Amino acid sequence: MQLSRQIQAWLLLLPALCLLVAFTHYPVVKTVARSFFGFGVQWEDAASLDNYRYLLEDEVLGQVLYNSFMYAAITVPVSIVLAIAMALWVNSKMRYKGVLRTAYFTPTILPMISVANIWLFFYSPEIGLLNKLLALVGHSGYNWLGDPSLSLYSLMAMTIWKEAGFFMIFYLAALQTIDTNLYHAAAIENASKWTVFRRITFPLLMPTTLFVLVNALLNAFKLVDHLFILTKGGPNNSSNLLLYYIFENAFSFFDTAYAAVLTVVLLVILVVLALLQFGVIEKRVHYR
Amino acid sequence: MWMNKVKTTVIAGALCALAAPAMANTELTMFYPVAVGGALTKIVNGIIADFETANPDIDVNAIYAGNYNDARVKALAALQSGDPAQLSVMFSIDVHELMDLDAIVPFDDVVTTDEEKAWLGSFYPALMENGVVDGKTYGVPFQRSTIVMYYNKDLFREAGLDPEKPPTTWDELAEMGAALTKKNSDGNVEQWGAMIPSTAYPYWMFGALTKQQGQVLMNQDGNETYFNAPKVVDALNYWKDLGSKHGVMPEGTIEWGTLRQNFLEQKTAIMWHSTGNLTTVKKNAEFDFGVAMLPGGSALGSPTGGGNFYLFKDATDEERAASLKLVQFMTSPEQAALWSKETGYMGVSPAAYEVPELAEYVESFPPAAIARDQLQHATAELSTHQAGRVRKLLDDAIQSVLSGQSTSEEALNSAQKQADRILSRYR
Numbered sequence: 001m002q003l004s005r006q007i008q009a010w011l012l013l014l015p016a017l018c019l020l021v022a023f024t025h026y027p028v029v030k031t032v033a034r035s036f037f038g039f040g041v042q043w044e045d046a047a048s049l050d051n052y053r054y055l056l057e058d059e060v061l062g063q064v065l066y067n068s069f070m071y072a073a074i075t076v077p078v079s080i081v082l083a084i085a086m087a088l089w090v091n092s093k094m095r096y097k098g099v100l101r102t103a104y105f106t107p108t109i110l111p112m113i114s115v116a117n118i119w120l121f122f123y124s125p126e127i128g129l130l131n132k133l134l135a136l137v138g139h140s141g142y143n144w145l146g147d148p149s150l151s152l153y154s155l156m157a158m159t160i161w162k163e164a165g166f167f168m169i170f171y172l173a174a175l176q177t178i179d180t181n182l183y184h185a186a187a188i189e190n191a192s193k194w195t196v197f198r199r200i201t202f203p204l205l206m207p208t209t210l211f212v213l214v215n216a217l218l219n220a221f222k223l224v225d226h227l228f229i230l231t232k233g234g235p236n237n238s239s240n241l242l243l244y245y246i247f248e249n250a251f252s253f254f255d256t257a258y259a260a261v262l263t264v265v266l267l268v269i270l271v272v273l274a275l276l277q278f279g280v281i282e283k284r285v286h287y288r
Numbered sequence: 289m290w291m292n293k294v295k296t297t298v299i300a301g302a303l304c305a306l307a308a309p310a311m312a313n314t315e316l317t318m319f320y321p322v323a324v325g326g327a328l329t330k331i332v333n334g335i336i337a338d339f340e341t342a343n344p345d346i347d348v349n350a351i352y353a354g355n356y357n358d359a360r361v362k363a364l365a366a367l368q369s370g371d372p373a374q375l376s377v378m379f380s381i382d383v384h385e386l387m388d389l390d391a392i393v394p395f396d397d398v399v400t401t402d403e404e405k406a407w408l409g410s411f412y413p414a415l416m417e418n419g420v421v422d423g424k425t426y427g428v429p430f431q432r433s434t435i436v437m438y439y440n441k442d443l444f445r446e447a448g449l450d451p452e453k454p455p456t457t458w459d460e461l462a463e464m465g466a467a468l469t470k471k472n473s474d475g476n477v478e479q480w481g482a483m484i485p486s487t488a489y490p491y492w493m494f495g496a497l498t499k500q501q502g503q504v505l506m507n508q509d510g511n512e513t514y515f516n517a518p519k520v521v522d523a524l525n526y527w528k529d530l531g532s533k534h535g536v537m538p539e540g541t542i543e544w545g546t547l548r549q550n551f552l553e554q555k556t557a558i559m560w561h562s563t564g565n566l567t568t569v570k571k572n573a574e575f576d577f578g579v580a581m582l583p584g585g586s587a588l589g590s591p592t593g594g595g596n597f598y599l600f601k602d603a604t605d606e607e608r609a610a611s612l613k614l615v616q617f618m619t620s621p622e623q624a625a626l627w628s629k630e631t632g633y634m635g636v637s638p639a640a641y642e643v644p645e646l647a648e649y650v651e652s653f654p655p656a657a658i659a660r661d662q663l664q665h666a667t668a669e670l671s672t673h674q675a676g677r678v679r680k681l682l683d684d685a686i687q688s689v690l691s692g693q694s695t696s697e698e699a700l701n702s703a704q705k706q707a708d709r710i711l712s713r714y715r
Contacts (some may be wrong), residue, residue, distance in 0.1 A: 041389065059706075060684075124546045125538055126480070126555035140476035146487070146541035148691045234487055235541040235687035251361045252676035254385060 014058045028267070031260045038257025041170035051261045060237050060245065061262075067152055070240040072220035079216055080209065081162040087171035088201075101172070103224065108166040116229035119158050120145075123230070145231050155239050158226060167212045174208040175201070206285045214277055221270060244265055304515035309592060314610040317349045317366070320431075321359035321595060322375035323564065331630045332389040339617045344617070346610045356595065357676075367391060367602060374603040375611040377595040380418040381671035381679075383426050388673060390600045398612050407616055410637045412660075417668035419596050421510075427596030428615055429636040430637075431627070433562045434659045434666055435496050436588040438569060441576040443468055443479070443557040454558075454580040458500070461558075461583045465536030468557040481536030482535070482558040483551075484527065488544035490672050490686040491679050492593055493560060496582055497523035499589030499667045510672040515682060515704040516697070523585070524696040525537040528689050540691050562593060563659035566632025569651070579655030580663045588665040594633065634659040673714045678707050 005251030022147045030183065036047040055061060090101045107115065122129045123144035144154040224244040227233055233240030233248070241247075246266065250259035322328045329352045353359040356379040372380045378386070386392045411429050419427030441451035447467045455461040467482025472478045483492050483532040491505075498505055504517035506512060514520060531539040544674050551559045552572050560582065564704045569577065582590050599608065617623060617637045621639035625646035628635040635641050641660065643652065650657045684701035693699075 119543060120543070121549075122550070124543060126550050127546065127553050135476065138474045138476070140474070143538060143540035145543065146538075146690075146691070148693060150541075229545075233489065234683070236684045236689045236693060238691075248676075248680070252357055252680070253674065254364075254389070254676065255674075 002141055006185065020047060031263050031267075034260040036110055038260055041254055050269055051257050054258060055265070056262060060240070061147055062210035063237050064240045064242055064245045066219060067238070070152065071156060071159075071241060072217055075156050075163065075220055076213065076216040077166055078156075078165040079160050082160065082213055083167035083171050083212065084205070085176055086164065086168045088197075090168070091175045104165040104168055106165065108169075110162075112162070112223065113229060115158065115162060116226035117175045119226075120230055147240075148235050151231050151235060151239040155226060157228060159220075159223070160228075163216065170208050170212055171205060174205050178204050182186045210277070210281060210285050211242050213281070214274075217273055217277070218270070221266065242269075299347070306629040310567060312605050313345050313347045315347045316375065316607060316610055316614060317351065317373040318375050318377070318614070319351050319353040319363045319366070321353055321356045321379075321599060322348065323355050323562070323594075328631060331627065335557065335618055335623055335627070338623075339614060342617070343610075346613065347381050347459050348614060356617070359595075362500050363600075364389070364391065367600065372600055372602045373617065374598060375599050376605045377430050378598055380429070380432070380594060381669050381675055382426055382598075382619065383419060383421055383596075384673045386598060387421060387426065391600055391602075392426055393601050393608075394691070395428060395612075395615075397472045398608055404612070404616070407619075410639060411619075411632075411665050411688055412638065414663045414666040415450045415592055415636055416510075418592065418671055421508075427598055428619060430595055430597050430615075430619060431564065431631070431633045432592055432594040432596075432636055433546050433564045433633055434592055434662045435493065435560050435582060435608050435668065436563045436566075436590070436655075436658050436662065437558060437560055437580045438565075439558045439578050439580065440552060440554060441578050441611060442555075442681055443554065443575075449555075451576070451578065454578060455583045456580075457583050458585050461531065462534040462536060465530065465558065466534060468538050477538075479554065480538060482530065482532070482560075482644050483537055483542050483547055483556040485544040485547045486541040486687060489593075490541075491589060491682045494523065494527070494592035494682065494686055495667070495670055496560070496589060497585070498586055499591060499665075500585035502585075502587045502589075504589070504667055505670050506672050508668075509714075510675075513672060513678065513682075513704060513707045513711065515685070515707060516700040521696045521700055524686065524700065525690055526585070527686075528696065531690065532692070541687055561630050564675065565634045566630055566655060567630060568632070568660075570632075572653075579658045581658060581665070590662055590666055591669040628629040628656070630658070632659075634663075672707075672711060677710055681706050690711050 018195060018243045034043075035051055036049075037043050039044075061212065086104050090097050090104065094100075121127070124132055125141060125143045126145065130144060134141045141152055145151050182200050182204075183196065186200060191199070204231070221241075221243060224241050224247070227239065231239045233244050242262065243266065246259050246262045249255045249262060303477075320332060324620065332350060336348050340346065340348060351362070353362040359376065360378050360382055362371050363378060366373050378441070383392075389595040395408055400410055407565075408425060409429070409586050415429040415432050416425065419425055419429065422661060437454060439454050442465075443661070444451040444454075447464075449464055455464045461482060468479070468481040469477060470479040471678065495505055498520050501519040503514065503517055505514055530537040534586065547556075547561060548565055548569065550556050552569065552574075554575065557580055563579075581588060597619070599611055599615075603611065618627075619636055619638060621635070621643050624635045624637060624640035625643035627633060628640060629646055629649045635643075635646055640646060641657070646656075670679060681703040688694045688699050690694050
């Protein structure tokens, strides 16, 4: 009896397990194996650390890692702050807030590739919208994507524009679950708006913030579609991100082995970030 | 997410089941890239339809696969998945890598009759440079180009220049560029003299500048590069100077994808671009424009560019014979003439220019022959073993210099050093 229940449980788990193993666990194991046994697209008999040794010699990698961290460190907090601000605004009592909510949410429903193609023309120095606006005030404009000191920030601006509206939806939902009695109580105490936000709204939004933070961080490392259109990582790798660099190695250079090594690096980074988030920050989150 | 995976699997399975039984005819799968935009897919589909009408026993599945890089990725992915393409149009410079992967066969092993052998020898020799390795032909030219100089005759007139005399030397390009650069009252440039694109394929444009100094970038075996040769350094300095010293070109990198639009909106009087853009420019320019050979340094020059046909190893004899038929059809003088007229890519053989349709077109629209005329000054496009990585070294060096991050010597020395490290294995 006991045994048949066990079997039944495993059978129920089996379909999901098959998919997980086939599409998640097996590729991870194979990637790690390839990072030791691979040479270009071929396999070698003996394991070696050659592929990992190249990590140290690789001059581009340092730049790519720095870019990726900067990209995450700026896009994630800015998107979150903007998302909260937008959510607070469209949650208040005002006319046409439906229109405003839609407007904020629109960037999210557009595919990244189309968005990038539109922004490519925004950013274009001579014919682009941004420089034409600057020209109105007599400014000569910038080479947004062609100047290595600007290209990464140009990518960030587009990402924030696209992401913030998405996160706003989560905050909006969370705001509407907050008990209005708390605000009435605060009003009786004559608390300032800032105190209300700091003591009531923000703490009660913390579970949402954790969720958004995890998502935003993952996206910062996972989402590189726009690089294919906007900069291809250039000029001179100034806007290259880790996942795009992995793609370049695997499919432009056909160095699958080194791409596997870089993937292991990416995995390690993501695992460390996940541990930090759930280990440290979760303790501070207030769940009801 | 799991649901998505399930769906994908089910759909993939269903497609396989559908595709399997229809094997009465010889079925060919072919990938091809489009690098310049425009309605080129329609033209290819038209040619394929004509071929299928003429050869009812062959079904061709021609798949548009993005840019050159995407096309190669898709063709090789199909190869590994066990459902390979039999032939594809891919970058002419992929040849060494495709050979290293043991993916392609030379045409010499497939042609049998005298007629077929004669066909293999019928193309412009300059177009074969990127396709022949160790005396065997692996790539047959199809959508081939050189870089040409497009210039806006109206703006030439406005600047008091002779619209029939575009710059023919580097000095003239700088001088005329200065005359063509217009600033508004705030001192901001509103019209540039010239633009040479430096994203996507910077090494290709650079190949023109170095050839104009009489220097090639690599050897025919593709295992040695000359990135830090003195003349290469000079060439990069000149490119940089056009922006920083002469001020006729914007500083920083110039986007390949939006350059044509810049030219069409008259933001630049001159652009260097693939001849594959010619027909699109002709259709969309609302001004009088001309096309000329690139100006020369100590010599004239441009690399050839574009895509060749390759035959994959993994194919049956029937499939291979059918593939050869298709390649022969698509590169025949009649089709090459039509293709050239419709796109601006060049007719790949001298015979193509004798086809009345193209001959008359060239007569009425002389720019259509510039790319061909420039062939006598052309050199091969940068092509080495591990081409992607080596190309990127040079691309990064060029971009770092153009954006003012390092000097030409530094950047090119470093690129050469790293290229040596990669290529020493193949010597």
